[in-house]
Amino acid sequence: MTLRSRVVGMIGRLPAPSARPEVRRAVPTRMRDGVELLCDVWLPRPLDPSSALVLIRTPYGRDGMDLLARLLAERGHPVVVQSCRGTFGSGGEFDPFARELEDGADTLAWLSDQPWADRPISLLGASYFGHTAYSVIAADAGRVASVATAVTATDMHAAAVYPHGVFAPEMALMWIGGLLTQELPRLRRVRAARALQRRMPAALAAAPAAADRVLLAGESYPPYREWVKHDAPDDPWWDPLRRTGIRDRMPPATLVAGWYDPFVVGELDDHDALTSAGRDVRLVVGPWTHGSAPIATAVIRETLRALDGDARRGAAVWDEGLSRWVELPAWPPAAETRRLILDEGGSLRSEPRGRVDVRWTVDPSDLPPAAGGRGLNPDFAGRRNQRPREKRNDVQVFSTDALRHPLTLAGRASVRIATAPLAHSQDWFVRLCDVDPRGVSRNIADGFVRSEAGAAEATVTLSPSAFTVRPGHRLRLQVAGAAHPFHPAPTRHEERRLLSTSEARSILELPVIGGWGTAGGTLTRRMP
Incomplete structure (x- = not known):
């Protein structure tokens, strides 16, 4: 246990640690096309045969998941954190959304061959790596025992790229700005982020077809160009972003949202659909924006409850007018x-x-x-x-x-x-x-x-x-x-x-x- 994990565990009111994590860094996993994706594998010692394994597939770097993985592993659960293709040492090219279904399926197949992975699989994800979690379910829902996602939605096209049927430049430009600078050395990353921040107002004021070049000082980002080009809502090009078909076979799920997050409409639409389909679902909505730190604490706490057989249902929502949490049997209440x-x-x-x-x-x-x-x-x-x-x-x-x-x-x-x-x-x-x-x-x-x-x-x-x-x-x-x-x-x-x-x-x-x-x-x- 580290001092940081001890403090976060206390603040988050997490269960007491029961294991010591062993970490295996940059473990290669081979995909069907021969590309190798890198994983960090966290194995608790001793390894409880009854515990569940947590899988996280992210394009934002494995190191950023260290605290979350440690907190889960210290409480007895193996954790696999995988970098999406083309990011942080994983092979191939990162083409947003294009290969997550196949790579998710191949990762499940790889896990089937690991002796320490013979156990229920739980998925965890937020934002884009919430989409990767839903893609794993789309690949093989029967292999997934539970899922916890935050600030994301099953339909990324409607929730993020074209909400209300109209392109969302702020969402797209902010995302690609972070994506294209995240692997730079620290000093260069800080300088690049400041440059993007200076150019962002002009990029947002530009026509969508030219905005990426304004933001990136004359360069273009090909995926962004495709997003603007495919503006018809029924264009099948968007199918890889749509995972609404998993709603009627979703495993027990926890959805964590923020009232001031762009995904809150899509995420609560998911909740309503899961409830209507009779699926087990827990909803938590706080006074949060997309990057609010308490989101991670909520996800970890709810995940551990589910893994320990103490999953809650209903909803916990924050009432800003009263500055109070409200625990409800269902959301939305009859009004x-x-x-x-x-x-x-x-x-x-x-x-x-x-x-x-x-x-x-x-x-x-x-x-x-x-x-x-x-x-x-x-x-x-x-x-x-x-x-x-x-x-x-x-x-x-x-x-x-x-x-x-x-x-x-x-x-x-x-x-x-x-x-x-x-x-x-x-x-x-x-x-x-x-x-x-x-x-x-x-x-x-x-x-x-x-x-x-x-x-x-x-x-x-x-x-x-x-x-x-x-x-x-x-x-x-x-x-x-x-x-x-x-x-x-x-x-x-x-x-x-x-x-x-x-x-x-x-x-x-x-x-x-x-x-x-x-x-x-x-x-x-x-x-x-």
Whole structure:
């Protein structure tokens, strides 16, 4: 045991260690095409024949998994950490998503020949290596006893590359920037990261077809070019990114998500599908962005519970309004729909008193800042003060009066926007916020849609949330005509018109419950 693993084990409230790990570095595993992938194999001593083996396949380096692997091995479980092809010494070329199914199957075959691997196999993964875990299940679900994934989804095309059917440049550019610099020597990596950070705003402002060259100082990244090229949602080119077919044969699963992570919509869609299919599934959702450190602790704790036969079901979700965890028997709880009308004077009311007819211009050279939300970039992702957005003329703001009673939201809100039909499509971005008694507004959830040309109405479904608006606080809705940098900036000046009249009302619909106790919830200060 190291000092670090001892401290993390205590902070994470993990079971006491029972073994001493032995590590075998850079063990070669041969794939069907002769390419060798490298593994680090962690074997606990003594080796308990009843323990499960944990398999992790990652493109981000085996060394980065050392602490996680040590914590699991110290508690009696063999761990295999494999570098995906073309990364960190593994042979071949890394072509994102292209070979994970075959390489996952070949890794299972290799494990079948190892004397220490004659035991149940559990998978663990996050983000891209959540996809590799799902690819192993797609290859042979019968070999997998359980899986724990975080900040990922079975459909990477819909969750990450083309959410809402529209390309996501911030996600793509942030990912390739990290990917292309991760194996550089430390000093060069730091310098390269700073250079990418300087070029990122210009890259995000560029047309998607040219953005990689802006970010990479004239160089292009071929996989990125393919992502932009294949923009049809039903293009079979995307099939390797889609693993939704495993949902009805998923082994017992733990899904760990963050309210401010780009994957939260896809991940909770997975949860709903698994629940509907009658699969065993545990959900944990915290106040996290994509790279938040507590995610790893949650994954390790839930994995050990599953491996030790103490797997929980239901859901543990963080309510930011109460600053409490809520343990629930199911997610989402049954909720009633409460409707608020976008009304005159920037009001949200249950009964309208007037009409709204507001117009503004979307200027591609002067767009609202992100100011938080579900992005990969830690510079602006998460829960943030909304003043930089709400002071602008191109962000429309509608607020309730101060609440007299708490209002608990559980699920996905939606907004129906009435507008004037135009000859071209229109982008709509909405954000739900909590405004404290001092007037500070912070984001809860957001959503985006690209309406079709000629549409007189657009419906935007927001990301899921579990949030209690306290008495004295107000609920606020922002409406904007662009979702940059999460989606491409418009290429020209565009007009937006928001209507809410007796003929066509714009309406916010909220999923409301009468407090967590009515849903069978239990509140705690610490993660359950």
